[in-house]
Amino acid sequence: MTALARNEALIGAIPILGLLLGWQAAVSAGVAPSALLPSPVAVFGRVAQNLGDPDFLGHTAVTLYRLFVGFLIALAIGVPLGLAGATNRIAGAALKPLVRVLAPVPKIALYPALILSLGFDDASKIVLVTADALFPILLATFQGAAMVEPKLVWSARAAGTSPAGTLLKVILPATLPSILTGSRIALVVACIVVFLAEMITSTDGLGYLLVRAARNFQTVDMFVPLIAISAIGLLLNGALALTRKKLLVGFPEED
Amino acid sequence: MIAISGVTKTFQRRGGGTHLAIDSIDLQVAEGEFVSILGPSGCGKSTLLYIVGGFVPPSRGSITVSGRPVTGPGPDRGPVFQEFALFPWKTVLGNVAYGLREAGMRKREAERQAEALIARVGLKGYESFYPKELSGGMKQRVAIARTLAYNPAILLMDEPFGALDAHTRVRLQNELLELWERDRKTVLFVTHAVDEAVFLSDRVVVMSRQPGRIKAIVDIDLPRPRHRDELLLQSRYQHLVIELERMIEDPPEEIRP
Amino acid sequence: MTAAALATRTRATLLPGLPPLLACLALLLAWQLYARTLSMGGIPDALSTIRELPAILGDRESLADILDSIRRMAIGFAIALAFSVPLGLFMGRSRTVAAMVNPLLMITYPVPKAALMPIIMLWFGVGDASKLLVIVLGVSLPVIYHAYQGARAVEEKMLWSARAMGMSGPARLARIVLPASLPEILVGCRTGIVLALITMITSEMIARQTGAGNILFNALDMAQYETVYAMILVISALGIVLDMLFEYVRGLLTGWAEPRHDLLAPSL
Numbered sequence: 001m002t003a004l005a006r007n008e009a010l011i012g013a014i015p016i017l018g019l020l021l022g023w024q025a026a027v028s029a030g031v032a033p034s035a036l037l038p039s040p041v042a043v044f045g046r047v048a049q050n051l052g053d054p055d056f057l058g059h060t061a062v063t064l065y066r067l068f069v070g071f072l073i074a075l076a077i078g079v080p081l082g083l084a085g086a087t088n089r090i091a092g093a094a095l096k097p098l099v100r101v102l103a104p105v106p107k108i109a110l111y112p113a114l115i116l117s118l119g120f121d122d123a124s125k126i127v128l129v130t131a132d133a134l135f136p137i138l139l140a141t142f143q144g145a146a147m148v149e150p151k152l153v154w155s156a157r158a159a160g161t162s163p164a165g166t167l168l169k170v171i172l173p174a175t176l177p178s179i180l181t182g183s184r185i186a187l188v189v190a191c192i193v194v195f196l197a198e199m200i201t202s203t204d205g206l207g208y209l210l211v212r213a214a215r216n217f218q219t220v221d222m223f224v225p226l227i228a229i230s231a232i233g234l235l236l237n238g239a240l241a242l243t244r245k246k247l248l249v250g251f252p253e254e255d
Numbered sequence: 256m257i258a259i260s261g262v263t264k265t266f267q268r269r270g271g272g273t274h275l276a277i278d279s280i281d282l283q284v285a286e287g288e289f290v291s292i293l294g295p296s297g298c299g300k301s302t303l304l305y306i307v308g309g310f311v312p313p314s315r316g317s318i319t320v321s322g323r324p325v326t327g328p329g330p331d332r333g334p335v336f337q338e339f340a341l342f343p344w345k346t347v348l349g350n351v352a353y354g355l356r357e358a359g360m361r362k363r364e365a366e367r368q369a370e371a372l373i374a375r376v377g378l379k380g381y382e383s384f385y386p387k388e389l390s391g392g393m394k395q396r397v398a399i400a401r402t403l404a405y406n407p408a409i410l411l412m413d414e415p416f417g418a419l420d421a422h423t424r425v426r427l428q429n430e431l432l433e434l435w436e437r438d439r440k441t442v443l444f445v446t447h448a449v450d451e452a453v454f455l456s457d458r459v460v461v462m463s464r465q466p467g468r469i470k471a472i473v474d475i476d477l478p479r480p481r482h483r484d485e486l487l488l489q490s491r492y493q494h495l496v497i498e499l500e501r502m503i504e505d506p507p508e509e510i511r512p
Numbered sequence: 513m514t515a516a517a518l519a520t521r522t523r524a525t526l527l528p529g530l531p532p533l534l535a536c537l538a539l540l541l542a543w544q545l546y547a548r549t550l551s552m553g554g555i556p557d558a559l560s561t562i563r564e565l566p567a568i569l570g571d572r573e574s575l576a577d578i579l580d581s582i583r584r585m586a587i588g589f590a591i592a593l594a595f596s597v598p599l600g601l602f603m604g605r606s607r608t609v610a611a612m613v614n615p616l617l618m619i620t621y622p623v624p625k626a627a628l629m630p631i632i633m634l635w636f637g638v639g640d641a642s643k644l645l646v647i648v649l650g651v652s653l654p655v656i657y658h659a660y661q662g663a664r665a666v667e668e669k670m671l672w673s674a675r676a677m678g679m680s681g682p683a684r685l686a687r688i689v690l691p692a693s694l695p696e697i698l699v700g701c702r703t704g705i706v707l708a709l710i711t712m713i714t715s716e717m718i719a720r721q722t723g724a725g726n727i728l729f730n731a732l733d734m735a736q737y738e739t740v741y742a743m744i745l746v747i748s749a750l751g752i753v754l755d756m757l758f759e760y761v762r763g764l765l766t767g768w769a770e771p772r773h774d775l776l777a778p779s780l
């Protein structure tokens with residue numbers, strides 16, 4: 001780590017520490033009763049405690065499962081559709097207006113319909129995550145693939161690659177940076193949506209833990225799932241940044 | 256070897272109009288011949304080259320290569336672009352081996368041949384580098400090696416040295432000439448540098464603008480093998496350069512959209 | 513201009529609405545067919561759902577509820593913009609500010625703001641204030657982030673020449689950095705709209721009191737499935753109208769920039 005980066009990391013810690021200290025100060029000063037505002041020490045103590053609790057870990061696993069399956073399905077649909085839309089005139093003409101209409105629809109409003117047709121279990125939540133994660137991936141893939149330098153494709157065609165072959169050997173790798181950018185947005189939305197869906201149906205998962213704690217007025221426990229989802233988001237973002245670094249070795253840097 | 260007859264290209268403009276880029280081009284290139292296309296910016300040099308490559312279809316006219324009509328790209332015509340167009344996700348080795356792998360060669364053998372070619376264009380030791388880690392001149396060497404790898408009978412080069420500094424440019428011109436003297440491929444070479452065209456070519460095709468037409472074809476009757484330092488002193492060379500420069504300038508053309 | 517050119521021109525200006533309209537019709541048709549055949553009466557079909565719409569939109573109370581939602585969203589959006597854009601621009605021009613705010617941004621981005629409702633309700637009650645607050649929180653993060661990205665990319669030379677002309681710091685931010693970052697800020701706004709809608713609906717679902725989300729989930733609880741589907745249509749239409757409005761404003765504001773009418777604009 002360079003001195004500059006170290007300094008910036010220190011500066012970045014200031015507001016977070018300040019927030020925590022302010023929080024603790026408010027609690028100590030008795031601004032609000034601890035039933036409304038538990039101390040950060042109590043909250044992080046409970047987080048640490050929960051890390052060894054099989055019940056909590058089980059709920060976390062359920063949330064992660066829905067998050068990943070939904071996200072992977074979105075990836076599996078969005079990337080081929082985006083590639084097809086950008087490289088095939090007919091597919092593009094069919095896809096564009098559909099996406100124009102469906103992308104701005106707030107998917108969470110569809111959730112009741114999903115519950116009614118798929119039930120309260122994993123399926124409806126996974127489909128919701130997929131619906132929300134799909135469009136950032138699809139749009140980014142489409143845009144990336146539409147902007148691939150034609151001379152890359154030409155170079156491959158001249159070297160003997162078939163038109164269909166260029167899709168896999170040129171367009172897909174050239175679109176990879178865009179796909180990863182879309183995935184980053186999709187992952188954030190997926191985190192948000194899976195949690196909300198679990199709050200709405202409240203059967204299991206981190207969202208359910210929040211609702212359960214709220215029902216029983218266990219304020220300290222309400223913070224735990226929130227901190228957990230924030231940590232999951234951070235970890236996923238970090239994992240994605242690593243993947244990016246690995247997959248995009250040859251591409252110009254950008255952050 | 257290459258027969259271009261009556262090739263015309265009109266582009267559809269966004270507003271709905273059309274734009275005549277090149278008009279009724281006729282040109283024959285013999286096997287093993289080095290022909291340069293010289294002309295002002297926007298006269299349709301690249302367009303003509305892309306049509307010969309089969310990347311862009313002509314609006315009218317036809318192209319045949321060794322008697323067969325061109326309907327699309329093929330490994331008999333290898334392009335080298337001004338913008339290099341290297342695959343950024345592949346290393347130097349991966350880029351150069353690409354055409355060999357596409358031809359169905361085993362990985363081991365393809366890499367062995369690619370390594371030999373990389374050495375031949377003077378990039379030994381850079382096999383594992385990515386294009387972004389190379390200078391412009393090095394990138395263009397890789398691009399040339401990538402095309403040479405699948406051994407096309409014809410090279411289509413679109414201002415391959417246009418983006419390079421003067422020094423690198425001269426070095427690569429010398430190296431290209433050396434490569435060409437060795438295996439005498441048919442070359443169609445686009446440039447707007449007069450001295451480059453004279454130095455390299457057997458014939459120079461001069462194009463005019465608006466629309467792009469062939470204005471003249473000049474034989475370069477300089478002896479081969481050519482050496483730059485000797486050539487620059489020859490009055491025949493100097494005459495050709497001056498003649499071609501006059502041809503490009505004169506008569507003054509106005510740029511019409 | 514030739515007649516042919518004129519014809520293509522008019523077609524180009526008249527047509528942009530047509531394909532999306534066709535797509536809407538195709539989707540409704542697919543729904544109708546699905547409801548009638550495959551689902552075997554399991555879900556209401558498109559036609560009967562549309563017939564349900566006048567009942568909802570004609571009803572004073574539900575209409576007031578829906579307008580309430582829109583009002584909250586508009587106010588929340590405006591508040592968020594008012595502080596997020598300056599903050600983002602400031603971050604883009606000062607490394608220290610950026611280093612300071614970035615980690616906090618990264619930690620809070622993946623937290624669903626609507627999920628804060630149960631906690632915020634404890635402090636501010638179930639009224640407007642809580643719902644407004646979560647919408648503001650939801651919108652501000654993407655706007656800050658994109659304003660930051662936009663301001664960071666502004667060409668240094670433009671600022672040098674402004675400085676040479678004697679423009680003060682705040683004036684440079686408002687007159688040069690802001691317009692130059694506008695396209696990127698608008699990308700953030702679009703993400704903001706999506707998050708605002710998600711937050712609005714779920715916050716109303718959690719604090720069952722007023723709003724479109726409230727009607728939707730109450731109908732679900734009371735097994736009034738026709739109303740559920742009709743409300744889904746209403747909210748979807750709201751999303752689409754907001755998107756069209758957004759595109760219009762973007763056209764007005766960034767006419768000078770590259771036209772990006774296509775699918776583009778990484779929206780959520």
Ligand SMILES: Nc1ncnc2c1ncn2[C@@H]1O[C@H](COP(=O)(O)OP(=O)(O)OP(=O)(O)O)[C@@H](O)[C@H]1O
Binds near residue numbers: 266295303
């Ligand atoms: N895809 C296209 N669509 C419309 N017009 C085009 C297109 N490609 C080229 N043109 C037009 O065709 C003409 C010839 O372009 P071309 O790129 O072949 O010129 P050039 O001789 O290679 O120029 P330069 O030396 O600058 O590379 C130009 O007037 C250009 O505007």
Ligand SMILES: [Mg+2]
Binds near residue numbers: 301302413
């Ligand atoms: Mg050109």
